[in-house]
Amino acid sequence: MSQARIAVIGAGVVGATAALVLARNGHAVDLYSDRTARQLRDDVPATGTAVLFGHSRDVDHTLVEELYPDAPLSTGMNTRLNTGAPGSLEQVLAFDPDFTYTAAGIDVRLRAYDRIRLFEQAGGAFHVATVTPDDLDAIAAAHDLTLVSTGKGGLAGLFPVDESRTVYRAPQRELLAAAFTGLGHGDDVFTARGTGAGKHNVFNLHTDQGEIWIGPYWHKDAGASWSVLGFAKPDGAWVERFDSVTDAQSALDVVVGIYRDYFPDDLPDIEKLRVIEQDPKSWLRGAVTPTVRRASATPAAGIRSPRSATPRSPSIRSPDRARRPD
Numbered sequence: 387m388s389q390a391r392i393a394v395i396g397a398g399v400v401g402a403t404a405a406l407v408l409a410r411n412g413h414a415v416d417l418y419s420d421r422t423a424r425q426l427r428d429d430v431p432a433t434g435t436a437v438l439f440g441h442s443r444d445v446d447h448t449l450v451e452e453l454y455p456d457a458p459l460s461t462g463m464n465t466r467l468n469t470g471a472p473g474s475l476e477q478v479l480a481f482d483p484d485f486t487y488t489a490a491g492i493d494v495r496l497r498a499y500d501r502i503r504l505f506e507q508a509g510g511a512f513h514v515a516t517v518t519p520d521d522l523d524a525i526a527a528a529h530d531l532t533l534v535s536t537g538k539g540g541l542a543g544l545f546p547v548d549e550s551r552t553v554y555r556a557p558q559r560e561l562l563a564a565a566f567t568g569l570g571h572g573d574d575v576f577t578a579r580g581t582g583a584g585k586h587n588v589f590n591l592h593t594d595q596g597e598i599w600i601g602p603y604w605h606k607d608a609g610a611s612w613s614v615l616g617f618a619k620p621d622g623a624w625v626e627r628f629d630s631v632t633d634a635q636s637a638l639d640v641v642v643g644i645y646r647d648y649f650p651d652d653l654p655d656i657e658k659l660r661v662i663e664q665d666p667k668s669w670l671r672g673a674v675t676p677t678v679r680r681a682s683a684t685p686a687a688g689i690r691s692p693r694s695a696t697p698r699s700p701s702i703r704s705p706d707r708a709r710r711p712d
Contacts, residue, residue, distance in 0.1 A: 458604065460587045464482040465591070466651075491601055563615050566661065569659055595618065624644065
């Protein structure tokens with residue numbers, strides 16, 4: 387196979403993984419990021435998918451070797467659905483299936499950082515620069531293939547929305563995400579949910595307010611820890627609580643308050659959670675409209691190949707099949 391010169395724009399997990407695999411296969415790869423690897427690790431909150439389940443985890447390990455052998459694993463999903471107001475709650479549904487596989491939640495900032503380092507060790511070139519649409523024209527002209535992986539910001543607008551697969555026009559949930567330490571991962575965790583519940587993700591739903599999930603996590607600084615994801619319905623009471631979050635401690639206070647008021651069976655364990663002091667970026671709140679974009683695009687400006695005077699359209703693609711939040 388002939389070796390190509392490839393550019394990857396965006397050094398999150400997807401971009402860094404694509405660049406690393408291509409470099410390890412002998413291609414000349416330029417990876418572009420608007421932040422240094424250390425800034426991507428320490429100066430931004432964790433975003434994106436942290437948990438890989440079963441087959442997706444296996445596929446990831448075919449691309450990059452296991453780097454976190456000590457990360458806690460989950461083997462099931464302990465789920466309960468409640469309804470009613472605080473003080474008069476009723477349980478509607480409960481189930482606790484085992485997976486037929488394992489799942490692991492790894493801090494995406496750590497995954498990206500480690501893959502950038504491996505990419506450089508494989509001979510790839512890492513460039514810290516903000517790439518504009520005009521820059522993209524020049525980069526695409528100098529490469530055989532250009533991959534864009536910049537999430538909802540940056541160059542995502544170059545990729546047309548796939549209207550046939552984009553259902554929503556507004557966010558369906560307000561989000562609160564945070565990581566905490568202080569709670570172990572043994573058999574003495576979440577015992578109100580049954581034997582071995584600490585090996586399972588714990589997922590609570592409320593008919594009127596939204597959903598909140600907690601699962602084992604490997605944090606970039608604290609190691610074995612827990613990740614919490616809260617999803618507030620736009621017209622529910624949780625939205626105001628989420629809006630009050632300004633730092634990691636207030637995020638923890640809101641999480642504890644939701645469990646106290648809506649899922650009190652889990653409160654004894656939730657109250658053991660503690661802020662990860664060395665990571666002030668351990669939390670995030672916001673809202674996302676689920677959007678599917680097409681996987682390829684052509685810049686508006688014409689470019690010329692560096693090897694000929696014949697105008698051509700660059701090959702610009704998204705390595706994650708254009709599934710990116712808007």
